[in-house]
Amino acid sequence: RLAPDNFRRFLHPPRPRAEENVSVCKLNRGRARLFSDRSEPDRNYEAGDLIPGSVFWKDGAYVVASEVCYVSILHRGVVARALEEFPADRDVYLPLLDPETRSQIASSSVNRKSRREKFAKILRERSIFARTSQEFLNEITVHGAIRVFMPGDKIIEQGTDGTSMFLLWVGTTSVVTEHLDEAGRHSTRTLTNMGSLTHGSVFGELVMLGVQPRRTASVVACSVCCTWEVQQHQILSILDRHPIERQNFLKLVEEFLGKLAAPRLINHPLFSGFHQQFRTLIGVNCEHRLYFPGETIVQEGSTGNSLYILNLGIAGVLMQKQPVMKAQGGAHFGFPSIFFTNQRAGEYKQPTEVTAETMCQVLVVSRTSYLDAISTYPDMREVARRIEDDERARLHRQRDGFARMAHRRRKLRCIIDALRGPTGPGETPQTLALVNASFQAWRGMATKAVEARNLEERRRTLNAERVEAWLTRRRSLLELVKPKAEMKILIDENLQRRGPLKLAKRIPPASPSLHLHGESYYSTADDSVSPYMSPCPLWSRAPAHSARGSRPLPPIGDPFAG
Numbered sequence: 244r245l246a247p248d249n250f251r252r253f254l255h256p257p258r259p260r261a262e263e264n265v266s267v268c269k270l271n272r273g274r275a276r277l278f279s280d281r282s283e284p285d286r287n288y289e290a291g292d293l294i295p296g297s298v299f300w301k302d303g304a305y306v307v308a309s310e311v312c313y314v315s316i317l318h319r320g321v322v323a324r325a326l327e328e329f330p331a332d333r334d335v336y337l338p339l340l341d342p343e344t345r346s347q348i349a350s351s352s353v354n355r356k357s358r359r360e361k362f363a364k365i366l367r368e369r370s371i372f373a374r375t376s377q378e379f380l381n382e383i384t385v386h387g388a389i390r391v392f393m394p395g396d397k398i399i400e401q402g403t404d405g406t407s408m409f410l411l412w413v414g415t416t417s418v419v420t421e422h423l424d425e426a427g428r429h430s431t432r433t434l435t436n437m438g439s440l441t442h443g444s445v446f447g448e449l450v451m452l453g454v455q456p457r458r459t460a461s462v463v464a465c466s467v468c469c470t471w472e473v474q475q476h477q478i479l480s481i482l483d484r485h486p487i488e489r490q491n492f493l494k495l496v497e498e499f500l501g502k503l504a505a506p507r508l509i510n511h512p513l514f515s516g517f518h519q520q521f522r523t524l525i526g527v528n529c530e531h532r533l534y535f536p537g538e539t540i541v542q543e544g545s546t547g548n549s550l551y552i553l554n555l556g557i558a559g560v561l562m563q564k565q566p567v568m569k570a571q572g573g574a575h576f577g578f579p580s581i582f583f584t585n586q587r588a589g590e591y592k593q594p595t596e597v598t599a600e601t602m603c604q605v606l607v608v609s610r611t612s613y614l615d616a617i618s619t620y621p622d623m624r625e626v627a628r629r630i631e632d633d634e635r636a637r638l639h640r641q642r643d644g645f646a647r648m649a650h651r652r653r654k655l656r657c658i659i660d661a662l663r664g665p666t667g668p669g670e671t672p673q674t675l676a677l678v679n680a681s682f683q684a685w686r687g688m689a690t691k692a693v694e695a696r697n698l699e700e701r702r703r704t705l706n707a708e709r710v711e712a713w714l715t716r717r718r719s720l721l722e723l724v725k726p727k728a729e730m731k732i733l734i735d736e737n738l739q740r741r742g743p744l745k746l747a748k749r750i751p752p753a754s755p756s757l758h759l760h761g762e763s764y765y766s767t768a769d770d771s772v773s774p775y776m777s778p779c780p781l782w783s784r785a786p787a788h789s790a791r792g793s794r795p796l797p798p799i800g801d802p803f804a805g
Contacts (some may be wrong), residue, residue, distance in 0.1 A: 244305050266296030266319050273312030279304045295370040301785040319393040326391040326469075333391070337413065337467060339565045357386040362471060363412060365443050365497050371452070371495060379481065379488050391466040402708055405450035406475040416440045416467030420460050439465070452602065453477045475602075479535055493533050500555065500604045504531050507554045508606055513575055513634070521616055528612040534599040539574050543596035549608035551576045556603030561596045565649040565656075570597065579638065581610035583617050583624075594642050658682060 270292050275287040277298060288294060288306070296319070298304060309761055323685040326333040366372045372380065390409070392398055398409060401421050418437040437460060440446060446462060449455045451473070482489040508514070508526040517525075529552075534540055540558060541551055552575045560568040570576075579593040617627055 244307055247690060248470055264599070266295040266299070266322075267317040268296070268299075269315045269317075272314055274309040275306050275312055276309055277304065277306050319396075322438045323391040323393050323396075323439065327389055330389065333389075333469075337469070347757045349468045357657050362387065362412075365410060366385075369445050369448065371448055371492075374491050375488050379485050381763075382481050382484075383473060383478065386481070387473050390401055390472045391472045392468045392470065394464055394754050395688045396464045396465060396468075398468070398470065399447055399460075400460050401458050403458050403460050408445065408447040408451040409462075410471040410473075411440055411443060411446075412469055412471060413523070414464060414466045416444075416468060417465050418446075418460050445674045449499070451478065454587040466569070473711065476536075482535075482626075496602070497531055497533055497604075500533070501531060504529065504554060504604070504606055507666050508552060508571070511552060511573065511575070513552075513630070516630055517623055518620070521620050521623050524619065525608060525612065528608075529617075530607040530609070532599065532605045532607055534603045534605060536599055536601055537734075538599050539596065540603065541595070542600055543593055545593050546580075546582050546590055547577065547593075550578050550581050550608040550613070552606040552608070554604040556599060556601045557598050558603055559598050560645075561598065562645045563653065564651040565652045567595070567648050569600075578634050581608065581613045582615060582635075583614050583627060593636075595645065645647055655676050671794040 251379045270288050270290055272290050274290070275288040275294075277288065279285050279301070285304075285798055286307075298306060336383055359381065362384045363377070364384065366380055368387070376758070388397075392414075392426060398416060399405060401419075417439050420437055422433045422435070424433065425431075440462065447458070450458055452475075468473065482492060505523075505526040507518075508529055509522045514522050514525065534556075540553075543562065553570055558574070559566055560570050576595070576597055577593060596761070617623055731788045
């Protein structure tokens with residue numbers, strides 16, 4: 244079957260109409276037939292025919308290749324991108340794609356200035372933009388971009404990270420939540436229709452501002468949709484120029500994120516050893532802070548008396564100006580500065596610098612609140628000592644690892660900068676040649692070191708294989724001489740005591756000797772069955788010693804003698 248576009252099968256009702264599929268399939272070579280509910284073909288397609296996308300979305304209709312076919316497909320995504328790039332053609336072509344949205348398109352096909360005013364009016368109706376100035380909204384509308392989505396396209400997807408918000412000004416969408424149930428090898432996806440969005444709806448603003456960590460639902464286009472998208476970095480740059488709106492947004496975001504702070508701290512692994520009352524007391528007294536991208540959370544080398552726990556967002560960790568780690572929700576910094584076992588905890592210097600890369604919410608636990616919690620619950624002192632000892636050892640290992648990584652990256656950066664060529668007045672071609680020669684020498688030494696390590700590893704592996712082979716042969720030979728040794732023990736026992744003779748166990752037929760290697764591998768003078776033969780220098784057979792004669796039994800006296 245030919246199925247260049249079957250998105251409609253996986254959509255939640257109401258499904259888009261078949262006429263809304265704008266994909267086009269061109270049959271370059273071969274023949275195909277169109278079938279519907281009837282058994283007879285409805286139409287035959289020859290080479291050069293165009294098959295509209297609506298054919299593939301009709302219920303009960305399908306196209307079957309009669310022979311090997313070569314097709315070219317104009318996908319819906321290409322059409323959507325063309326409508327985004329050419330606004331003049333968009334106003335002409337959209338009514339043809341979806342006649343029901345003709346009135347929305349006509350109302351939107353006005354000059355750009357009036358369209359921005361309508362966008363600003365819609366934004367002001369949202370609570371998050373209700374207290375902003377008109378200049379702020381006007382600047383937002385300038386940075387918006389038009390996005391076009393075809394029926395069945397996901398504008399936003401549940402569970403994904405988002406950095407933009409959308410304003411729907413043409414078309415309708417469906418809001419659905421997805422739940423995946425896995426039972427053994429089978430999985431079932433359940434879609435729940437939460438409602439629909441129409442002209443003038445705004446969605447995605449909470450994730451864009453960092454209020455929510457991920458998309459909580461999927462928004463699927465039910466018709467041809469035109470949206471107005473604003474990226475997070477654009478909003479943040481505008482907020483830098485409007486300090487009043489920046490403070491208002493901080494307060495609003497903190498109100499949304501306040502309910503997420505206590506669970507994070509109560510369930511944090513760092514405090515898992517404390518009981519519920521202790522963790523609740525710490526969570527109630529902690530401070531909430533919000534950092535925009537680019538702001539410094541912790542300064543390297545600074546002192547303080549606070550523990551920083553990253554609740555939401557992503558932050559970069561640097562040591563000596565070299566990136567060493569990406570921190571996400573749950574990471575913590577500065578715990579030694581609140582140790583109650585260290586009277587000089589306030590003098591602890593931060594070994595790393597932490598900078599927010601996205602909108603970050605940070606929970607700050609002061610040393611005062613931590614000590615108050617310990618004094619309130621003195622039975623937690625031993626737990627605190629144990630946790631602090633473990634954390635001190637972990638931080639020591641982490642600091643050493645970060646230091647090695649920063650040193651290595653700094654050296655590599657110096658080499659890269661030197662190989663780029665002279666960048667200053669003091670650098671000459673002779674200096675560059677010296678740097679190149681030094682780098683080549685270092686590279687040669689590094690290559691030789693790698694080869695030496697590989698050779699040593701191969702030698703170690705070979706020795707381990709030889710030892711294992713020798714042990715295996717030794718065990719097999721011991722099994723061969725075991726019946727002979729048991730027989731000797733049995734004979735000696737029968738000769739040394741009175742009573743009925745013990746019978747030897749039935750000896751199974753001897754199996755052929757197991758040779759894992761050739762005779763040349765085992766350096767022996769002759770083919771010996773000794774279990775102590777090993778891969779070592781030549782063995783020589785020791786001269787045979789005469790065995791000690793067996794002791795005869797004492798004579799038995801005649802019971803009938805006088």
